[in-house]
Amino acid sequence: MTRNATKSLRISHVGLRGVVGPGLTAGRVIDFASAFGTFLDAPGPVLIGRDPRASGVMIREGVAAGLMACGRDVIDLGIVSTPVIQHTIRRLGAAGGVSIGASHNNADWNALKFLGAAGVYLSTAEAGELLDIYHLRKFDFADWRGIGGMRTEIDTIDPYLDELAAVFDIAAIRSFCIVVDCCNGTSSHILQRMNRRFGTNFILINAKTEGVEFAHGPATTRATVGLQLAPLMVPLGADAGFLFDVDSDRVALAADDGTAVSEELVLPLIADYLLPRQEGKLVITNLSTTALLEEVAARHGGRVLRVPVGRQAAMDALASYRPEQIALAGEGTGAVMMPQFRFIYDGIASMLAILSMMKERGSTLSEILKSYPRFSILKGELPLLSRQIPALLAAIRERYRDGEVNATDGLRVDWPGRWFHVRVSQTEPIVRIICEQRGDPPRELYNELVEQCLAANTY
């Protein structure tokens, strides 16, 4: 079990997340679903989808009950990826949806993500209202005549693939041999269907959707890619390798030469492909993501806008620009969204963009990656008491006065070819330290920051 399982529950603007049992309980699920049913204004049914975790069925039952009690008809999409739920909300004209799944967390976790009418995540203001209703626990339950019902909808993948095929030439990538580590998640169903329908050559590992034990942790990182996927590349003669988290909104990759590629490179790669063909030139990302992005964007006349870490900050930034001004948005965790798909994180679409770039350029993935200047990133985390944070940030700011300071989310300091970001995690009581440098890793800077954090940790 995950450490601090009983303290794992996190109720915030991005929804509800925790270790099922000690943290995330049936009662909280029902109350949150009742709050969502009360919050929704638009007419129409509400969709529910889930990842394969065993706890997903328990949570689906609770979500369905809360929504039905509020008079909503519920459509159960079964085990599907979050992007598929988002596409289906729009296609069916649903009032909204709930995605049940803890994406990159281990199997004992689960989470609820709430989606609005067009399949997009709630804005901060909307999410705040939802939280207020939840805390107030005064729900608009229908009387016995108005209670909703539930039905199931199975055919969701083909319409989703139709949308992908309208943007990417899927048939064109048939020549590639692609290995995919599905992490026992929802990408398995989508890619099997893609193989049958388009004749693509995706070789799947960990393809059995699994409820209790995943083959390995589903985080989309270089370390996870190195476990099983990267070692298969050369023996199978694969052109590219991809690893998806359980709900398929994030992706990580392995190159044809067997390298496990840093998750930081996903966003720059896709930016490199999309910027020349997008009307908008703005790339929205967070403060912790690689500075390579600025270099790649500059090649195509793009501009990078950096916002605080977290999906909510990205959504609010997106909302403050016209869609046609934006080329893409994403973060260094392998989560990327494109205007073509109305800004939803979609790992499958991200993969298709990278494969399309390989096809168009006639280059191998390793060749494309070698065309970028080398950046080295170091990431670490330390436990810290919340009350110590302001003093720590002030001390660090004082020490690195010579750099360019951004204090919108913790502290980021930039020098030419080098930067660091010290911030407090939104999900755990820890401080994260991220340092990056052109060329070799910034070990000295990283160690200084760690020491400074440790020094602040006095009781």
Added chain:
Amino acid sequence: MPRREHLLKIGVSGVRGVVGEFLTPALACAFAQAFGTYVGVGRVVVGRDTRSSGPMLQHAVACGLLASGCEVVDVGILPTPTIQMFAGSSRAQGGMAITASHNPPEYNALKLFNSRGLFLNQYEREELIDLYHQSEFRNATNSEIRRATSDFETPTRQHIARVLKHVDVERIRGRRFRVAIDCVNGAGSVMTPAFLRDELNCEVHAISIDPKQPFPREAEPRPETLGDLSALMGASGSSVGFAQDPDGDRLAVADETGRVLDNDDVLALAVDAALRRVKGDVVVNLTTSSAIDEIAARHGRAVHRTPVGEANVVETMQAVNAAIGGEGANGGIIFPAVHLCRDSYTGMAFLLDRMAETGESMSALAAGLPRYSRKLGKVAYEHGRLASLMQALETHFPDARMDRLDGLKIMLPQGWIHVRSSNTEPILRLATEARSETEAEELFAGVLKLFEEC
């Protein structure tokens, strides 16, 4: 200031309330999680009647049960006795029926069964309520959460097979009875026509057998609520008519003239039929007709009386190893050889079997019963009024034999009086019985007068 209405009751009979404002999904889920924690890790059978709130509550209950680490077996829309039998025979830890039985459609409730498919006894219910109030439920982790499965076939098949073992099926089939039924669009809507038509070879004329439609009449099957069945009897020329309540445990019967039999007479006919086949005593509640005593005496059997409520009758039936039992006014027939629960299907089979055996009409069978007249009524309950009424009655009938097991029952030379408070609604129930209708009316009027004075 008007009294606030609390249309929710959490107590020894489970959870019952008006859905929406009072009976919420959170409450149903928490109660189910308490139940799952109480019965322990294993299978729990869940079914429901046709109320519009049923699916919502079933999802809430499944959520709570799964969260407690139980496997949930969904049996869909089924009569309560069918769910009970399946819970008792499928190696389950317990069962749950989502039904407010004879209550109006805005109500719903959770009925709870143990691993033998019986209502939890008083002590089990108290333990469960304590556990619910303590809110310390078992919270299963991802690796401990079990499956949700379904079985829509076995329970019905099993129930029908058990009932048919106790009647002469070929004799009934050979008569090809013409039967009218009214299932109130409830849980029996599919199973009852199939039972009568396919198993007992009856010509079935049915109304209100669409489980998707709301209840077309008052949910409780009593003579006053069954006008449509009486009309159908006449139009179809049926020999007998059967009406169920929404969860198919209660039965009302109409004879070939369209007259709806008194529910106490239906029980009396069933007791007679049962005692012809099985040896044992009879258990009924205090409000049930004295006709039962006479019929039991004909068979040389004793009658045991209990407080009103199915659970009370069942507990005593277990204790005395009874052959049959039931509750007269409620239309409940409990035949343990099938299962220790109210079962309308056993009642239908017994009555058809008696008609086939004797060749007599339903009205003739009813005419053969001891003659008693009953008057039942209810008055709005006010706290403390029952106690003063009981005192007044005792003063008024100083020499009569009294029974204080459930309210007050007074045995008089011409009949009896029973006053008690309802278990499920804030009302006072009054009942009188005598050899003649006039005497029963007189007793009833006397009680009402005393009530107004005290």
